[in-house]
Amino acid sequence: MTKNRALFLDRDGVINVNYGYVHRKGDFHFIEGIFELAAAATARGFLPVVVTNQSGIGRGYYSERQFNRLMQWVCLQFKRRRAPIAGVYFCPYHPEHGVGRYRRDSPFRKPRPGMLLKAARELHIDLERSVIVGDSASDMKAGAAAGVGRLFYLRSDETAPLPELPPEVRIVRSLTAIVPELNF
Numbered sequence: 503m504t505k506n507r508a509l510f511l512d513r514d515g516v517i518n519v520n521y522g523y524v525h526r527k528g529d530f531h532f533i534e535g536i537f538e539l540a541a542a543a544t545a546r547g548f549l550p551v552v553v554t555n556q557s558g559i560g561r562g563y564y565s566e567r568q569f570n571r572l573m574q575w576v577c578l579q580f581k582r583r584r585a586p587i588a589g590v591y592f593c594p595y596h597p598e599h600g601v602g603r604y605r606r607d608s609p610f611r612k613p614r615p616g617m618l619l620k621a622a623r624e625l626h627i628d629l630e631r632s633v634i635v636g637d638s639a640s641d642m643k644a645g646a647a648a649g650v651g652r653l654f655y656l657r658s659d660e661t662a663p664l665p666e667l668p669p670e671v672r673i674v675r676s677l678t679a680i681v682p683e684l685n686f
């Protein structure tokens with residue numbers, strides 16, 4: 503069977519402006535270029551897949567139900583723009599700040615690659631031929647650990663300090679700058 507390729511997208515800071523623990527539609531502001539990137543990737547045969555740490559759930563700031571409802575709406579916005587999201591993977595746990603059952607060290611929490619590996623299994627994704635876009639070192643480390651072929655670090659604020667990143671990471675100033683890089 504021919505394997506799929508994915509456009510893995512971090513959520514906060516890549517899909518939407520990261521105000522911190524965003525969980526309401528009214529606070530969900532899409533980042534410029536995200537639909538253009540997702541639609542271009544879809545047209546080239548990539549499956550857009552969301553991979554997001556959501557310790558806000560574990561911390562008790564919002565529930566899984568609220569998260570899922572918001573993401574249903576987010577997915578509808580992508581579908582309307584010809585870029586249907588193939589999967590949403592989230593990790594609600596936090597090793598120190600999680601409350602109750604959410605307090606645990608999870609192999610799914612980035613920088614660990616668990617979410618990417620699970621998506622690859624479930625959606626038959628060839629990781630080597632896939633792409634990940636993130637705005638934190640943990641996104642890039644998770645991508646590198648999973649063996650994702652191309653890693654893009656979105657650095658929209660040039661004045662922000664640059665974290666230490668895996669050597670294969672490419673730094674981009676905008677989401678649309680990734681579009682020409684999808685031809686491989």
Ligand SMILES: [Mg+2]
Pocket residue numbers: 512513514515516520636637638
């Ligand atoms: Mg982020």
